[in-house]
Amino acid sequence: MIILGVDPGLTRCGVGVIEAGAHRRLSFIHVDVVRSSPDMSQDLRLLAIYNGLVAKIERFAPDAVSIERVFAQSNRNTVLGTAQAAGLAMLAAAQRTIPVALHTPTEAKLAITGNGQAQKVQVERMVTRILGLNTMPTPADAADALALAICHALRPAGALQGGEREQHLTAAQRQWAQAAQHATRRRGADRGM
């Protein structure tokens, strides 16, 4: 199963691609950043990001696209551009009937390091280790996109459905499931989004 992770942004939009094989074995395929220049008008910036994302999706033909969930409480200076870039990634996937998953930064950190509040460098180190790489993936900030793809691959079964399966989860998985449910409740509060 090929998973394409997207760390959305209008100036820099991270893209990370992994393969999830049997026994949760994960392999690195690709990492890159799609860019648009702040000197361009906003419509042309969105077009550049969209075209860049479409090119990646068509090249790697992912089975799922995992995108960071954007919250209105995020950095006011960039939140709208970030939300728009995330929207373009969702559109590009939906146009190709590729399933889309949204994961919060906390979910991604928890899935990868076991700590939802992990530092950026911890996440980068674990991404490097999980994918069996000799060096940290570059550009460094695109590691977030790989983290989103890994998070989707490692998500505990039933995490988003809740219910009986939870009693069979490990402590880390339960913590993960609670974070996912918390995010679902926040999403419910974000009506119209």
Add this chain to the structure above:
Amino acid sequence: MIILGVDPGLTRCGVGVIEAGAHRRLSFIHVDVVRSSPDMSQDLRLLAIYNGLVAKIERFAPDAVSIERVFAQSNRNTVLGTAQAAGLAMLAAAQRTIPVALHTPTEAKLAITGNGQAQKVQVERMVTRILGLNTMPTPADAADALALAICHALRPAGALQGGEREQHLTAAQRQWAQAAQHATRRRGADRGM
């Protein structure tokens, strides 16, 4: 010149189309709302809005698309979906090399009623009068999309460039130009958007 106005939204996205002829004569062409159901997943909602907007743009082949500018300070419950719908409208126009203009609600109210703080019903009445309609356009909340199209048609020359032309403007046009410049400064502050 055909102008297509967009009042962005994820649940209801208003679309209004007018023709701007000689001597600033404006004629009504079309008004409608593109919808997506809150029961659908977000990626499919964005796809529905995008496809609806593309159908309108291809049907009316506008020379310009005028979209309401979204601010991060807006209603937190809906601002991200609104920003994403605005982003899709920009993308659909940019893909067809149609120029995009962003106008604030204050600019639209001021251009249409002479008062940037006008009530919704005042705007609807003036839209009806300016377009020479016998009854208010329905659905009523799509009048905002027509207002954005009219705002773009009536924008004073040089309003966004500032400079010498301003001294020849009427009081209302000067007020409009100031609102536009204020918006430009806010846009400048919204780096990354």
